[in-house]
Amino acid sequence: MTPIIVICGVYSLIKKVAFWSGSLITVLLIILAITSALFYKESIGVVFNKNPNTVLNQITERQELRVGMLRSLTTLYVDYRNPNQVGGFEYTLLKKFADSLNLKLKITFANNLTELITKSKEGKIDFIAAEIKGYEDQLDSFMQSQPFHYSNQQLVYRIGSVKPYSLNEITGNLTVPTNSLQSYILKQSQNDYPELNWNESERLNQEELLKMVADEEIDYTIANNRTIAIMQRVYPSLTVAFEVSSNNPKTWYLPKSYDTSLLNKINSFIQKSLNDGSIKKLEYHYFNYMNKFDYVDTRAFIRAIETTLPKYQSFFEDNAQINELDWKLIAAMAYQESHWNPKAVSSTGVRGIMMLTKSTAESLNVINRLDAEQSIRGGTLYLKQIINRMPKSIPKEERVWFALAAYNMGIGHLWDARKLAVTQGKNPDSWQDIRQILPLLSEEEYYADLKYGFARGYQAVHFVDSIQQYYMSLVGYILEKEYRQKYIDEKSS
Template identity: 30%
Template sequence: MPQTKSRISCLLLLVGCLIMASCSEEKTDSRKKPLDTHDFDLPGIYKRGSLVILAENSSTSFFIYKGKKMGFEYEILKEFAEELGVKLEVKIVNNLDEINAMLNRGEGDIIACNYTVTRERRSEINFSTPFLQTNQVLIQRKLTPETKDQKVTFITDPIQLGNKKVVVWEHSSYYTRLIHLQDEIGDTIMIRPTQAQEGVEELIEQVSNGVIDYTVAERNVAEINERFYDNLDVSMPISFKQNIAFGLNKKSPILQKRLNIWLSKFMNKEAFSYIKRKYFEQINSSLGVASNFKSRRGSISPFDAILKVEGAKYNIDWRLVAALIYHESKFNPNARAFGGAYGLMQFMPGTGPKFGVYPTSPPEVQIQGGYKYLSRITKLWTAIKDDNERNKFILASYNAGAGHILDAQRLAEKKGLNPHVWENNVEAMVMNLGKHAYYTDEVVKSGAFRGNICIRYVRGITARYETYKTLVKR
């Protein structure tokens, strides 16, 4: 009898262990299960209170400029998120080869990276209503005596691409287009594929710098980048127009329908036209009628009096600010430029009001707000004791936003350079912020940045400041 009880006890213990193991296994398996369909779709977005977009660091997708989050697609989806009543979160994707898989794993709700609609991509994901149509163009350097000496052919017809090396991202629509173009021209194009870590804008910079001779991009991306590199030609099309749209998970039919309905209405509104103009039309450095005031000995601008008063108040050399204003707007208080920048100091729409400056503000108010902003920036760089060096960091921060310059300073220190010296030190890291290996470094907080414009900005204003110092006394 005792043996029977003992056997029963063992049996019960064994059954209990099996049940516990089963429960444990069930819990573990539940963690591995994919999210419920609704977690991918609109109900899941409402549940978490945020819309997550998968974006790249680029001029059309998402970037940070003068401390402000920007991007053509970012601004569209920001409006959509407000319509839904949820926050917009941005997840930067550094390897575009992974972006569809990330979407399908539920790591984001929408792909926003100037995504061309193709049959291959449609087999993996869904697309929204197209919000833009554009064709692909060849990126090459302009025909100059230098390019002639380098024996680089300036392409005026796609047939000339025979036996030419063109560098593009391997899993892109550009690569597919070049494959088809070979058949059309009856010749071999030496297509050199790159990995997705090298974005199209990085390849465009390599063309400008002479590292490579040709790449391909959508016209809208090419024309924005042409603004940054004055030696580029982006005029030759190599494709018909293609649709650009947002990518969505196939498990998100409700989100897709809601987005499509909203887009069809939004694209007919002035808000959409304004966003489109801001990125694709206002691409000159300063629009509007420039001031015809000419500097002469004893004076610099029509605003010298207020510049001197505010300069004394904030202990900032007014001649430096005058040089900055000339570069930004050529003393035109009504100037308009890229991203909606306005006025003498070219305040961004999200920054100007913080300092009491609006597009309709009179010149005096614009200048007063500009000094307040410069004073705030100056406080960031008090550790730099040399006035001339500090001025360069201040100017760079005004142009790029302090976040990018702080990133460059941290990179300089990490690379063994002097973080308190601009030329050949922090300046070199600013230039490198457009390269994948640098903007993905752990010390970089503000993402990619196209540094050549900032470097020319600092050099140009510094040179003009030196000229102004010979014209007038402080």
């Protein structure tokens, strides 16, 4: 019964009562009837205006956002900011979305897309954060969010083998995952390359196929440029032949059986994050260091991980734990400083595996700078002290970059760079902006008016960039080693 019908019925009742008697009781009955009708209308209105059965309301009541992702290095790795926790560009974006709804984020990792689609159909996840375009027969069952990121698909081969320049020059074994975006792209390319042949693997993902290329078990595969960049830091023999497809949009997938309440919320969040620069900042934070790759240097670093690092790893681990830092970050920093040479000496007088100045060493109670254990203890403590001095206005996840730059050139010059950033219309709390400002400290027109004067700010930028490169290689190497050992153990059991 609608509120209008109820009110009309009450009005009819009032007319009859009024006709029957003009007494005070009649007036009271009229007032009571009108009040009841208005209350009923308000109650009905609340029900009409708030549908408790929307997907978004169900998730809110559950207080947990469930997202399905593929288990891969591009979305899953140990993050230096949160030791032993997942991290990465897309995970961080998902976390920000969940936080915007005051929900706990629960990630369900899967080894393949089939598993994710099955979990979605079973209602075990709210949406899929992975590309399912290769499942053409399933796409009609899903709604897509608006794009929030773009990537390229590239053909990969091994350094030393013959480089193809287009798909019609593929003569060896080209393998891609079944029902993947790579498979979809190849099918779309068959009209232009009718003789193109390839294999599809139901078991292996793009990272595992990249390993097979590095191990010379297959000749080629196609993978996301971000995935390739990460894998190259573990397997430097991988190299790109050419770009197969560019500007592929990254979206999230929701079942069409849902109403659009969650989709609308996602799209609103993505648009806001694009407009305010949040996504661009995350892309810079997670992907900028991937733009440079040095095959010779990376190969030397991997060799050092295997032969030199084991001598000092316990020192890195113990001191990083004491100072609540990731030991892999400290190890990457030490490699940039000395290539893990405890006897290293520079022309400026800094010494040891962490390259401490004499005055800094004395302030940290480091008696012998050439003693690896003392140097690592002092260098780790010194970095922690600098991090603690960083202004709280700097985002927590970026303070370490500021601190590393200060470690390299002195904290006074960092304060100068922050002041100069303000005069240049930049954000002094953004590493992305400070990174652009630091090289100006070596130009007289800028440093002449600064408190601490001239500084080789470009060296500090290189210092931080290199540590990012080494850190990702070390993280990837350790994860790969653990993965391979687990595979060997499962195979032998």
